[in-house]
Amino acid sequence: MDDLIADAASILARSRTAVVLTGAGVSKESGIPTFREAQTGLWARYDPEQLATLRAFRRDPELVWRWYQFRRGLVAAAQPNPAHRALAALERLVPTVILLTQNIDGFHQAAGSSDVVELHGSIGRSKCSVNCRGEPTLLDVTSLPDRYANPPRCPYCGDYVRPDVVWFGEPLPGAALQRAWRVSAECDVMIVVGTSGVVYPAAALPQIAKQAGSAVIEVNPDPGGITTTADVYLQGPAGEVLPRVVALLESYRSHPA
Numbered sequence: 622m623d624d625l626i627a628d629a630a631s632i633l634a635r636s637r638t639a640v641v642l643t644g645a646g647v648s649k650e651s652g653i654p655t656f657r658e659a660q661t662g663l664w665a666r667y668d669p670e671q672l673a674t675l676r677a678f679r680r681d682p683e684l685v686w687r688w689y690q691f692r693r694g695l696v697a698a699a700q701p702n703p704a705h706r707a708l709a710a711l712e713r714l715v716p717t718v719i720l721l722t723q724n725i726d727g728f729h730q731a732a733g734s735s736d737v738v739e740l741h742g743s744i745g746r747s748k749c750s751v752n753c754r755g756e757p758t759l760l761d762v763t764s765l766p767d768r769y770a771n772p773p774r775c776p777y778c779g780d781y782v783r784p785d786v787v788w789f790g791e792p793l794p795g796a797a798l799q800r801a802w803r804v805s806a807e808c809d810v811m812i813v814v815g816t817s818g819v820v821y822p823a824a825a826l827p828q829i830a831k832q833a834g835s836a837v838i839e840v841n842p843d844p845g846g847i848t849t850t851a852d853v854y855l856q857g858p859a860g861e862v863l864p865r866v867v868a869l870l871e872s873y874r875s876h877p878a
């Protein structure tokens with residue numbers, strides 16, 4: 622492992638632009654369950670893929686809203702972990718760092734990353750479920766008169782309020798996706814952290830980087846859809862592996878060869 626960490630750090634030391642792609646695994650050590658592992662507590666019998674769809678919301682808005690309220694509670698009670706903090710620290714060590722995340726928990730921003738592209742939206746925001754005032758019609762739930770309803774109603778059109786997240790079968794926000802394609806094709810290195818690499822289009826970004834000549838570093842305890850694309854595969858939990866890479870990179874800077 623030490624050799625692989627050194628390989629990753631030396632790729633980063635030579636890079637001017639790093640793009641980081643993260644998935645649920647980067648928040649795992651904050652205590653947030655990943656999408657594809659068993660859910661906890663009351664929600665154990667539900668499959669997230671069955672809840673995170675417009676169809677499910679239309680069928681049972683209360684069930685889906687309550688599930689997101691539960692997940693908001695998990696996020697509110699948790700904090701960024703050493704993996705988020707190491708990725709934020711990378712900004713001091715590589716001239717340009719752009720962070721593309723599939724996560725909706727806001728932990729990268731909370732840890733101090735300054736350029737975060739949210740590919741799947743944010744659990745912290747809500748919007749009108751029909752975007753009656755244009756895409757997206759964001760709403761501040763805390764100021765709605767019926768804010769404790771499950772779900773509250775849009776004050777403009779009366780339709781339901783929903784979380785501002787991307788559900789299965791929905792397109793990604795156009796500007797975020799376009800920027801993600803562009804920076805993936807232009808970076809020197811892409812670091813892929815904690816994603817199973819099975820949900821497109823995010824899963825295609827490492828391929829784009831690779832085809833454009835960038836190095837790909839993967840951090841994940843288990844091999845998955847990205848692993849064969851990776852030049853350096855760091856097998857382990859992100860909260861342990863990333864701080865080691867960043868510490869080594871910092872040491873290169875304080876003691877240049």
Ligand code: OAD
Pocket residue numbers: 643644645646647649650655656657658673723724741787788789814815816817818819820840841842843845857858859860
């Ligand atoms: P998944 O739940 O599919 O995968 C989580 C990944 O994290 C797996 O590859 C795990 O091996 C890895 N992992 C677990 N613990 C880890 C740790 N401590 N450090 C690093 N990695 C760890 O989550 P995503 O790939 O993010 O989409 O899923 C992608 C998208 O599918 C999600 O954004 C969501 C989901 O369905 C939508 O909601 C549209």
